[in-house]
Amino acid sequence: MIKVYITGHLKAYTGHKRELEISNTENVSSLIRILDEMFPGIRDRIFDDHDKTRPFVNIFVNGANIRDDANENTNLKEGDIVHILPSVAGGLSA
Amino acid sequence: MLVGTRKGAFVFTSKDGRRSWKASGPQFLGKEIYDIVYDRRNKLLLASVHDGHWGPSVARSYDLGKSWKISNPPKFPKEGKDSVQRVWNITPGAESEPNVIYCGVEPAMLFRSDDAGENWKVNDSLLNHETRPKWTPGGGGLCMHTILVDEGDPKNIHVGISAVGTMNSKDGGASWKFQNKNVFVDFLPDKYPEYGTCVHKIVRHRERPDVLYQQNHNGVFRSDNDGEDWKDIKNNLPSKFGFPMAADSNDPKRVYVVPLEGDFSRVTPDNKFAIWTTDNSGKERYPLTRGFPKPAYFEVLREGLATDSEDPGGVYVGTKTGQLFASRNHGNSWSLVSGVLPEILSVSASSI
Numbered sequence: 001m002i003k004v005y006i007t008g009h010l011k012a013y014t015g016h017k018r019e020l021e022i023s024n025t026e027n028v029s030s031l032i033r034i035l036d037e038m039f040p041g042i043r044d045r046i047f048d049d050h051d052k053t054r055p056f057v058n059i060f061v062n063g064a065n066i067r068d069d070a071n072e073n074t075n076l077k078e079g080d081i082v083h084i085l086p087s088v089a090g091g092l093s094a
Numbered sequence: 095m096l097v098g099t100r101k102g103a104f105v106f107t108s109k110d111g112r113r114s115w116k117a118s119g120p121q122f123l124g125k126e127i128y129d130i131v132y133d134r135r136n137k138l139l140l141a142s143v144h145d146g147h148w149g150p151s152v153a154r155s156y157d158l159g160k161s162w163k164i165s166n167p168p169k170f171p172k173e174g175k176d177s178v179q180r181v182w183n184i185t186p187g188a189e190s191e192p193n194v195i196y197c198g199v200e201p202a203m204l205f206r207s208d209d210a211g212e213n214w215k216v217n218d219s220l221l222n223h224e225t226r227p228k229w230t231p232g233g234g235g236l237c238m239h240t241i242l243v244d245e246g247d248p249k250n251i252h253v254g255i256s257a258v259g260t261m262n263s264k265d266g267g268a269s270w271k272f273q274n275k276n277v278f279v280d281f282l283p284d285k286y287p288e289y290g291t292c293v294h295k296i297v298r299h300r301e302r303p304d305v306l307y308q309q310n311h312n313g314v315f316r317s318d319n320d321g322e323d324w325k326d327i328k329n330n331l332p333s334k335f336g337f338p339m340a341a342d343s344n345d346p347k348r349v350y351v352v353p354l355e356g357d358f359s360r361v362t363p364d365n366k367f368a369i370w371t372t373d374n375s376g377k378e379r380y381p382l383t384r385g386f387p388k389p390a391y392f393e394v395l396r397e398g399l400a401t402d403s404e405d406p407g408g409v410y411v412g413t414k415t416g417q418l419f420a421s422r423n424h425g426n427s428w429s430l431v432s433g434v435l436p437e438i439l440s441v442s443a444s445s446i
Binding site for chain 1: 149166169
């Protein structure tokens with residue numbers, strides 16, 4: 001089982017659940033696809049038109065940013081913990 | 095009256111002939127609402143909702159904003175490199191095509207929905223237009239901000255792109271050509287290029303669909319032949335520069351603009367807030383100021399000016415500093431509806 005923690009805006013898609021448990025997923029890309037099957041539309045908030053993680057969204061696997069690993073192809077295994085978080089950003093127009 | 099702001103959407107309703115307004119909202123608190131419109135054909139509200147982290151979306155409401163549903167968003171094809179950054183404009187199609195809705199996005203592209211905004215399809219012809227790799231953005235981004243559908247001929251579509259110019263399709267979007275003849279640019283060596291002009295807004299004459307008006311970075315223009323060519327009608331306006339433009343609902347010769355000092359100073363000239371209009375298709379202009387505070391240092395963004403379809407015609411304007419004004423007599427006098435809104439990005443109005 002993989003634990004997935006989400007926050008903020010995404011809770012509108014999950015019925016306000018912050019913590020999810022997902023099984024049988026190979027990597028981050030397939031995890032987001034499964035989440036989208038459970039909560040339609042959530043993928044469009046996390047990924048852009050090419051299924052790449054949006055610039056101001058960060059996905060961490062066991063505390064490591066997937067951008068420092070294999071991005072959306074980062075492998076997942078039983079017991080992993082995934083956080084999907086908005087980045088620290090803002091200021092000029094926000 | 096539908097007001098999109100930097101921090102959410104507000105709905106203002108009037109039940110006494112537009113004398114007083116009651117506010118509700120904000121909807122989508124904290125989100126940028128680039129456009130919010132009422133589709134009278136489907137009794138449907140559509141909003142462009144943008145979140146800096148979670149991206150753009152189109153939201154739909156069949157109960158006047160009590161509840162919203164996010165549509166399957168417009169997306170570029172996976173074989174390309176582009177990704178939708180913002181939805182700048184949502185435009186319902188013609189009465190004869192009740193489920194057709196268009197949206198214009200950044201980077202500049204046209205999407206069409208054939209199911210009242212639930213799903214969107216990219217315009218392939220524009221996507222593959224031979225000049226598209228050479229399109230360059232204006233200061234606000236490479237955005238498609240204007241979509242005009244000819245009510246009498248829905249296959250006749252004009253779009254406005256900053257800083258590309260006006261494009262027209264006579265075949266419902268199957269093919270496109272530029273329509274920038276005689277439109278001046280001061281920022282290119284070629285002062286009258288085929289494309290690369292910085293159109294800010296285009297409106298269509300309500301009774302003579304072949305007549306178009308254009309507020310441009312470099313002037314105010316009129317076309318009497320459906321955009322085939324343009325002539326400068328700045329005339330006595332205090333500035334050629336501005337963003338919004340709106341056509342009066344009753345008087346086809348009357349169009350409204352909000353001149354700003356210039357791209358170097360984006361406030362209305364001479365410390366006065368004024369909506370300028372014309373009663374003779376742009377030959378002469380005069381300011382409408384009754385009811386506005388003086389002095390004033392307001393700026394109005396591209397979608398910040400709107401008219402309704404009532405008689406006498408209503409005019410509505412929202413400023414970048416959150417003041418919302420309404421007129422129910424063609425702009426001859428104005429009243430402050432709200433002075434405490436966030437930065438106003440878009441205003442539209444409709445009877446329901």
